[in-house]
Amino acid sequence: MIDNSPILPEVAVIGLGKIGLTLAAVFANNGYKVYGADKNKDVVNQVNAGKSHITNEPGLNQLVLQAHDNQMLFATDSNIEAVSKAKIIVVIVPVFVDENHAIDYQFIDAAVQDIGKGIQKDSLVIFETTLPPGDTKERFGKEIERQSGLGMGEDFYLAYSPERVYSNRIIEDLKNYPKVIGGVNEKSLELASDFYKQALNCELMKVSSLETAEFSKVAECVYRDVNIALANELAQFAEQKDIHISEVISASNSQPYSHIHAPGIGVGGHCIPIYPYFFINRGLNEGLTPLSRKINDSMADYALSKIENRIDTLRNKNVLILGLSYRGNVKEPTQSTTLLLIDQLRDKQANVFVNDPHFSNSEIIQFGALPLSLNNKFISEVDAIILQAFHKEYESLTFKDFKKCKLVFDGRNKWKEEEITKLGIQYEGIG
Ligand SMILES: NC(=O)c1ccc[n+]([C@@H]2O[C@H](COP(=O)([O-])OP(=O)(O)OC[C@H]3O[C@@H](n4cnc5c(N)ncnc54)[C@H](O)[C@@H]3O)[C@@H](O)[C@H]2O)c1
Known part of the structure; x- marks a missing residue:
């Protein structure tokens, strides 16, 4: 039988993190041969063994294994190698802000230099990383031009399409959210649109410029x-x-x-x-x-001042924070309010304990708090509880073993006040 399916171009995905690996696996299961690149060798080794290093993303293990078994997904720690094998390059390496809120481009700048070194003529580069408007063209397109000697929009094509998914449901979101796409010129926009139509099979929303897509x-x-x-x-x-x-x-x-x-x-x-x-x-x-x-x-500070109003000083008090993750049911500590709470409670000389079923004891210690299991007898010595991330394990929490607890601060307004106060424990929430 003759196979009439179109020959699809090879794709490089630069950055095989939570989002990049998911994209690479989805593209590979939709017919593209994918070369994923990541500077972390462990990530590369795991992907080349058919395993996902992201363990809590529903459906991802299976997609990575399938793509690997079908010889559609390969990983390398060389961006240049991946880029040189591909005609479509998707960049999903993060940009951060530092403690002074200045933009930190170090990871993506390094990746873009490699792209400039490895890119073939007529390739399409798509940035998916969230960026300040203007960066795709002015910072990265121009750097690729400098490194490669190729002209943007003529010798290589450039598009921006923001990643809008939510952890724990990335594969679903990739199908369900419209893909917003902007191009440096009409040809770039068309090439990127054709790619996503096939690679994600989702609704497309073309916008008039790279900057509009970045801004959105x-x-x-x-x-x-x-x-x-x-x-x-x-x-x-x-x-x-x-x-x-x-x-x-x-x-x-x-x-x-x-x-x-x-x-x-x-x-x-x-x-x-x-x-x-x-x-x-x-x-x-x-x-x-x-x-x-x-x-x-300022909300963490506000919460602590409300707690102090109720239990007087926090000095030498045993305070248990529930949830190290920034939100419930994910393992994700980035910019978590718990980090602010730990710092402020330590400044107030409280003894800070953290419970989070998604983190090991040694991981919690690294964030400057003492881990405390809800089965540990020491919970009877806790003076105050702060709910920060509402993991499903906390839905059925009964407070009866917190024998000395004076206050529960429900930072997510999830618990029933009467059930706590009937145990003789004070209840506070936000609003
Ligand atoms: N995670 C989310 O929920 C989410 C949601 C929407 C958008 N985004 C966007 O996706 C971006 C990536 O997020 P993520 O969660 O996948 O990040 P992540 O931290 O899980 O992964 C980033 C990966 O990039 C790799 N990396 C860093 N520098 C590199 C380089 N120079 N070359 C190659 N690889 C390099 C790291 O080793 C890491 O594996 C974010 O910065 C954001 O712009 C993320």
Whole structure:
């Protein structure tokens, strides 16, 4: 039988992290031969053995194994090697902000230099990493030109398509969210659109420029940060009026134009608390965007002052934080509010304990806290509990073994106040 299926170009995926490995495995299972590159040799070895180093992403192990068995997915620690074998190059190496909120490009800059060294003429380079608007063309396109001697839009094509997925459901989100795509010129946009149509089989949303596509992803994050800040402000005001904010939000959001988010003890993760600085550092340094960052970062402090109001000093008190991850049911400590809480509690000379079923004891110790299992007898000595990330293990937590506990601070408004107060423990939440 003659095989009439089109011959698809080889793809390089640069950065085989949580997102990059998932993309590589999905592309490879949709007919593309994929060369994944990562500077971490362990990652490379595992992928070449058909294993995913990301263990908590539903469906990913199976996709990586299938792609490996079908000889469609190969990994290397040389970006140049992967790029030189491919006609389509997808970049998903992170950009961070440092402790002063300055943008830290070191990882992606190194990757882009390699791309410039390995790129073949007529290749398409697509950036998926979240970026400040303008960077795809001005910082990276120009660097590829410098390294390769090729002309952007003529000798190689350049597109930007933001990654918008959510941990723990990346494979589903890749199918379900429209893929926003911008190109440096019409040909780049068309090539990138053709690729995603085949490689992801999802809805496409073409926009008029690279910068529009870049802006749209940062704007999504700013929208959520500002909305959470509004919820936090309303929660604090509702407290003054002796009104429960959760009930208010359910009532308000029953009107279809109201989408008030949930207030809480802080905003973490590698998107919402970071990407607003991509605007703030580029001129949006007044108004709602920086103010919202301030409000959301002040919530940990606000929570601790409420705890101090209830139990007097935190000095020498045993405080247990539930959840090291920034949110429930993921293993993800980036910018977690628990890190802020650990620092502030230590400054106040409290004894800081952390429980998180997703982390080992030694991992918790590395973050400067003492691990405490919920089966450990020492829980009877805990003076205060702070709920930071609502893992499913905490849904059925009974507080009866916390014999000396004076206060539960429900930082995510998840528990029932009456069930806690009936044990003689005080309850506080946000709003
Ligand atoms: N994780 C998410 O939920 C999420 C959601 C939306 C968008 N994003 C975007 O995806 C990007 C990547 O996120 P992630 O979760 O996959 O990150 P990650 O930290 O899991 O993985 C990044 C990988 O890049 C590799 N790397 C670093 N420098 C390199 C280099 N010079 N060459 C080759 N490899 C290099 C690292 O070794 C690591 O394996 C984020 O920065 C963000 O822009 C992530």
